[in-house]
Amino acid sequence: MKNLNRIIVLLFLFLGLSNFAQNGPPTFTKIKVTGKIIAKKNNQPLEDATITLKNQKNPKAISGGITNSKGEFDADVIPGVYDITIDFISFKSINITGKNITEKTSLGTIALEDDASQLNEVVIRSEKSTVEIKLDKKVYNVGQDMMVKGGTVSDVLDNIPSVSVDTEGNVSLRGSDNIRILIDGRPSYAVNIAEALRQLPADAIDKVEVITNPSARYDAEGGSGILNIILKKGKNKGFNGTLIASGGIPETYGLSANVNYKTEKLNYFSTVGYNSRTNEGGGKTNSEYFNPDKSTKNFLDEDRETQRTRDGFNGRAGVEWTVAPNTYWTNALNYENNTGNTNDVINYQNYDATHNFTGTTYRLNNGDTNSENISYTSNLIKNFNDKGHKLTVDATLSRDNDDSQSIITGSQNYNNTLNNQVQKQAQIQADYVLPIGEGSQFEAGYKGSFGDLNNQYYVLDEQGTRIPNLSNTLEYKENINALYSQYGFKKNKFSYLFGLRWEDTNIHVNLLDNNDFNTKKYNNFFPSAFISYELSDQSNITTSYSKRLTRPRGRFMNPAVNYSSNVNIFQGNPDLDPSLTNKFDVGYIKRWDKVTFNTSAYFEDTKDVFSFVRSPTGDEVNGVPVIKSQPINLGKEQKYGFEFTLNYTPFKIWRVNSNFNLYNVKTTGEHSYTDTKGNLIVQNLDNQANTWFARINSKLTLPYKIDWQLSAMYNGEQKTAQGKNLDQFSMNTAFSKDLFKDKATLAFNISDILNSRIMRSYTYLDNQTSYSEMQFRKRQFNLSFTYRFNKAKNEKEKNQAPKNDSGNDGDFPG
Structure with a gap:
């Protein structure tokens, strides 16, 4: 009542x-x-x-x-x-x-x-608001989203407005993958972040912060913004938790538990889970090759079938200690172990200039992977009073091992590839928040991040001999020190937030096999400004500016050759420089009784932007030219767009939300390289393209209290400097039913109902035209069962300690 x-x-x-x-x-x-x-x-x-x-x-x-x-x-x-x-x-x-x-x-x-x-009878049937709008971010609460039951963090992100996840697991924001991904306000140091997100279970997520124009309190990294994934940490007193079991087709199953025990001064929390997944995918690349006089030379069709199996265990345990009524100390240990196997078969169909069949070959890549990550985090909050005056100190230590081995066999060759990566990371951070009078607040802080990556990559021939030009040992060291301060205040209907961040970067990129040592040192100032005007109780307008930076990492800088295909290869570029972006954003929000409308117009100006180029190497395999894809600093990119989100609740039992994003991207620059025959090649990569993205999600309560959720996503066609990416459409659906007096929930979902989530593209080079399709994961069915003990569904947590979800998130006053 x-x-x-x-x-x-x-x-x-x-x-x-x-x-x-x-x-x-x-x-x-x-x-x-x-x-x-x-x-x-x-x-x-x-x-x-x-x-x-x-x-x-x-x-x-x-x-x-x-x-x-x-x-x-x-x-x-x-x-x-x-x-x-x-x-x-x-x-x-x-x-x-x-x-x-x-x-x-x-x-x-x-x-x-x-x-x-x-206390013993409360059950809140209404769900918490889907989105919370703050001055410098949007917070999406995803705990009750049926669409991701039994899924992964990648599935969660793919249901967030403005965010999309492609078929290979790469995450983008407003159409750009130039973003920074944080977990509980801290960077994820996994070597392969896309794979790490696919291994973390969805039920471990509480909410996601979308920060399209970050203020000075956040890392400057992430040219297009930041995604901060907040993990669950129970606050209810006593012993309580949630158990989830799931299974699906293709063969997928998992078991996870979130358990919490809270006393007056101690709060013990833990998450543990195991999952086994089978992803079936495939693709094709059909190419036409040309002679120097532009006449057709021959054709090659590549058909690929891929099956990836992954077994993953993750565990997180910690304790929050109320040292004093105004002091909280939290320590947590996280462990992840993932093993997997990839079976990748490519069949090559060769044709002459008149498209008459001339022969077939094949290539089988059978690979095993094993990764282990362990990290320790510590967080101390000292509240000096109850008005927001506080000091926060964070520390993180992590180590990530990632090993893989592939045996590549084919009609005419045999190779063995070995890859071993060890990454160590240490981070220390301190943030101070001081309210000044009514509606004003000063913040300042320091952050140090120190990383070391060692990557050994070998390609062995049929006799087990290392192939020098394809093998290397990479040593990457990165030390970053940062200082920031910002001041926010509210005056009448205006809210202001101004900040300045300084970051000093020292990077060493060393190729040990050939004694090639590179050092990159730079420091930059990153200003930010936010101004909000309250038009009425139901609407306001916000304008913001920030300067951002993107550092090349991981596979972008690793010169190891991806050898899964011997005619279409990928290689990193250790000589990449960081890109700098100036971001401007104007937003408007209006709330009605049943409708919330949120829109923004944005502009991004980036120099030294990263771009992938495809270039013939000059080599041939059975008469087929070898094409290499590699990231470069292209030159300049300007992006402007318009976005809106609409939440509509026509009836108590029906809720609809939609997101639309339209943008234009203009890039200017050229790429020069020398092929294996010593020829200097210059590629003009100027390009301008329009594209758009749309998502709609509907949740309806059917008779017998069955909840039904349906979502649809569409990515429009986009022109690139060397071709175009075609449009893509997909649909997901889910049903759920509460059981046993709301202590349990049974959910069934179908991912990619139409089996249409396929990346399709055309590439146009001087000596080649190609059409490609790639599907990382085919349609999936999943059934999950959730049981809650000593914890009501959607129960509102009380007696909460002061929040620090995003590591250094002192909320702006007012």
């Missing part, structure tokens, strides 16, 4: 605000009412507590608000006498009657008591 009352109060609050917006502003000035809500038992702020003010003489004149992460609220009311109600789940309500408000009023700090009679 108490939950129903709270929902009714919120409903009347929204109706009152809607009525106010429709009738226009009154003839007299509004008055601001402020205050703070805390838990009486431990003086901790209560986020999302509801404050309702009802005018005694005009019942339609309802105002109010919801507290922020510091427990603070403010509301605008017309002068009059009000009845005030303060509500928070599992706490006793407070009612203030007959409060005469004629001038700016502070209700002070209001302490709520536990309502013991409600």
Whole structure:
């Protein structure tokens, strides 16, 4: 009953605000009412507590608000006498009657008591808002998304507006893969981030922060923005948790558990999971080759069938210690171990100039992989008072081993490739937040990141002899030191946030086999600015600017040759320089009773942008030219676009949200290289292209309380400097049903219903034209069963310690 009352109060609050917006502003000035809500038992702020003010003489004149992460609220009311109600789940309500408000009023700090009679019976059926809009980021709560039950983090990200994941697991934001991915505010140091995201189970995720234009408090890395994945960490007292079992076709199954035990001073949390996945995929590349006079030389069709199996274990355990009422220390250990096998078969069909069949060959790549990652994190929060004055210190140590071996056999050759990568990383970070007066806040901090990667790569011939020009040993060391400060304040309807970050980078790229040592040192200032104007209680407009940097890493800089195909190869470039981006964004948000509309226009100007180029090497295999794909610093890229997100709830049982992104990309630059015959080749790579992306998601409650979710995604065609990428469409669906008095949930989902998620592209070179298709994962069916013990579905956590989800996230005041 108490939950129903709270929902009714919120409903009347929204109706009152809607009525106010429709009738226009009154003839007299509004008055601001402020205050703070805390838990009486431990003086901790209560986020999302509801404050309702009802005018005694005009019942339609309802105002109010919801507290922020510091427990603070403010509301605008017309002068009059009000009845005030303060509500928070599992706490006793407070009612203030007959409060005469004629001038700016502070209700002070209001302490709520536990309502013991409600603790054992509360179940909130309404879900938390899908998205929270903050000044410098959007926070998407994904815990109840049926579409990702039994899935992975990659599946979660692929359901987030503005974010997309391609068939190979690469993540992009607003159409760009130039982004930084964080987990709990810290970089993921996995050697292969795409594979790491596919191994982490979806049920370990609490929410995802999308930061398209980061402020100075965040790393400068990520030219197009940052994705911060927040993992679950229970806060409910006592012993509670969730168990999830899943299975699917193609053969996929997993078992995971999130368990939590909380006492007065200690909170033990853990996540453990095992999954085994089989991904079936494939593709083809059909090429036509030309003579110097542009006449047809011959044709080659490549058909590829791929099966990847992965077995993964991940475990995370930690404890949060309330050292003192205002001091919290959290330590956690994370361990991941993944093994896998890849069976990749390529059949080559050869044709002459008139397309008459001349013969066939094959190439079989049978590879085994094993990776092990262990990391330790420590986080200390010291609150100097209850007004946001605090110091946060973070430390991280990690080590990642990634080994792989492939045996490549073919009609005329045999090779064995060995790859061993060891990456070590240490990070220390300190952040200080100081509120200054009402609505103002100063922040400053330091971050040091120190990494070391050693990569040994060998290609062996039929006699087991190392092939020198295809093998190498890479040593990569990266040390980054950063300082930042920012100041935010609120004045009338304007909110401001200005910051400056300085980063000093020292990188060593050493090829040990040939004593090729390279050092790259640079330091940069990264300013940021955010200005928001509150048009009304339901709408505001925001403009922002930041300078960003993207450092080349991983496979981009590793000169090891990807040898899975002997005519289409990939090779990294250790001489890549970082790219710098200036980002501008103007956003607008409007809320109605059933609709939330959020839109933005953006512009990005990048120099030394990374781009992949395909170039003939000058070599041939059975008369077929060998084409190498390699990243380069192209020159300059300018991108401008328009994006909107629409959330619509036409009925209580139906919710629809959609996202649309349209952008134009213009690149200018050329690429010069010398082929194996000593010829200097110059490629003009100027290009301008328009493309768009759209996603729609619908969730409907059917009879018998069965939830149905359906989503569809479309990527438009895009022209590239050397061809074009064709459009792509896919659909997913899911059904779920709560069982055993809502203690359990059974969910069934189908990924890629139409089996249409295929990357298709054309490439046009001087001596070759190719059409390619690639499908990393075919249609999948998955069934999952979730059981919750001592924990109600969607239960609102209470008595929470001050948040620090994003590592150094001091929320802007107001």
